[in-house]
Amino acid sequence: MKRMNRKKIREILNKNKEEVEILVMGWVRTRRDSKGGFSFLEINDGSCFKNLQVIVDHNIDSFELNSGKLHTGSCARVIGKLVQSPGKGQSVELQAKIVEVYGEADPDHYPLQKKHHSFEFLREIAHLRPRTNTFGAVMRVRNRLSYSIHNFFQERGFLYLHTPIITTNDCEGAGEMFQVTTLNSDSLRGIDGEVDYSQDFFGEKTGLTVSGQLEGEV
Amino acid sequence: MKRMNRKKIREILNKNKEEVEILVMGWVRTRRDSKGGFSFLEINDGSCFKNLQVIVDHNIDSFELNSGKLHTGSCARVIGKLVQSPGKGQSVELQAKIVEVYGEADPDHYPLQKKHHSFEFLREIAHLRPRTNTFGAVMRVRNRLSYSIHNFFQERGFLYLHTPIITTNDCEGAGEMFQVTTLNSDSLRGIDGEVDYSQDFFGEKTGLTVSGQLEGEV
Structure with missing residues (x-):
């Protein structure tokens, strides 16, 4: 396969111009299969908030090969032709010639799916939150x-x-602080007397600062 | 006294132009008294690394009033005439008409004086370090x-x-971490059994992160 430069989706949507052949890489946000023998993928590469719509003809070789792996959250590489979109919601769309999947996202286990997720749920998967629209x-x-x-x-x-x-x-006596320590809390238990902070990392009892005001004013 | 706008030393030294009357505010870095009936002050206002040289004639009223308070570290307000400097080391200097001291710095107690301070010493007064040339x-x-x-x-x-x-x-199992806790280490001592982290601020044992790599890669 010849070497191609990847185009960022941000650039594609800003330019809004047809292209004979471009390469796009990103994560599949949604997939919708049409009875007409096509799949619609929404791809996001993090370069902007918006997705790029990709149309995959079920007859291309690489679709057959990768269809079972093309799910929400999977990481894909698409080469295709960029055309004006007849549909609503996007100005250009990508007609795929080649679709490859680099990273799978098993829909039975990958927590972000095409549905509403509560903030409470997202808090439990904080490392994935930035992939949602809201975050x-x-x-x-x-x-x-x-x-x-x-x-x-x-x-x-x-x-x-x-x-x-x-x-x-x-x-300013802000009250309770977050103590920062390398002493092992568990091993402190059961020992009588004062804690020996000279054994702590900084040789003193330390905490997270509550303000940089003092340094700011000096 | 009429209202004047304060000039930053950075601006004064950049412009490098004589002025009939300007107002400067800053901290005295050094003071040197001349037998000719003058004092030389080096004033720094934090706007740039360099100081402004101020010449104070001992005959002006405000010198008599404030002389005892003009020490290294004291905070002063000077109104005067900006002229080309005949001396070496500066292009312009300020001939003071009025000198006022807003904040005193008793030389017997203020730790930064006109001499070499070791880094070890400065570490003990970390909040004042930014006032030194090096920091x-x-x-x-x-x-x-x-x-x-x-x-x-x-x-x-x-x-x-x-x-x-x-x-x-x-x-990645980076090893020892700085634990962050609101549990009182002192009160943990003498109690048997496991530490109950559900009582800790986050309800779990937490530490300072050693890397934002995970979030960066997602």
Whole structure:
């Protein structure tokens, strides 16, 4: 197979122009099989919020080979022709010539499926949350905000600095702190007397800081 | 006194132009008294690495009032005339008309003085370190690197995201972790049996993450 450069979906949708042959890689968000002998895949590669619609003719060789592995969450590589879409909801769509699956996502075990997932459920699979629309959108907004704030202050002559995260202070007596320790809580039990913090990593009782205010003001 | 806008030292040194009257605020880095009836102050306001040299005639009213408080580390407000400097080491200097001290720094107690401080000593006063030349320079380089890296990735379509800091995983069995807990280590002592982590803040044994790799790869 000849070497091709991968196109990001963001670029494809921004350009919105037909192409004789392009290569797209991403995760299958949904798959819908049509009785007309076609499958519709929604592919997302993380480059933007939107998916690219891919039409797979059931007669192409690689469909037969990979159909059983093309599920929500599986990782695919598609080569095809980019055409104006007759359907609603997208301007261009990809007519697949070759579909390959790199990573499978068994629908019996992969937790993100084409249905509504509650936030409570997503909290249990926090590492996969960014693949959902809601968290993908939240992450994109956070990214934009972080960068805009960084720009805003840099342009006005402020410095971005990293204040200590682990501290022995409780800032303004903020009360309860998250203690940070390498001492083994389990082995502390059953021993009488004071805890010997000189044996702890920093040689003192330390906690997560509650504020970088002191450093900011100095 | 009429209302004046404060000028940042960075701007003054960049412009490098004489001014009839300007207002500068900052911390005194050094003070040197001349037998000619003048004092030389080096003022830094954090806007840049360099200081502004201020010449104070001992005959101005406010010098008499504030002389006893003008020490290394004290916080001052100076109004004066900006002129080309005849001395070496600076292009412009400020001839003070009014000097006021807002915050004193008793030389008997303020730890940063005009002398060499070892890194070991500075570690003990970590909150004041950024006021030294070395740490000010380190902070400025870090700031520039952080912003450049942020720009680099944003321009190439990457997203800046915040991966979890507190986790129940130890990434790839990285070994010892910093445990994060709100359980009181001291009160754990003397109690037999297993630690009941359901009583801990997150209801589980948690630690500082050693890597955001998992989230990065998803």
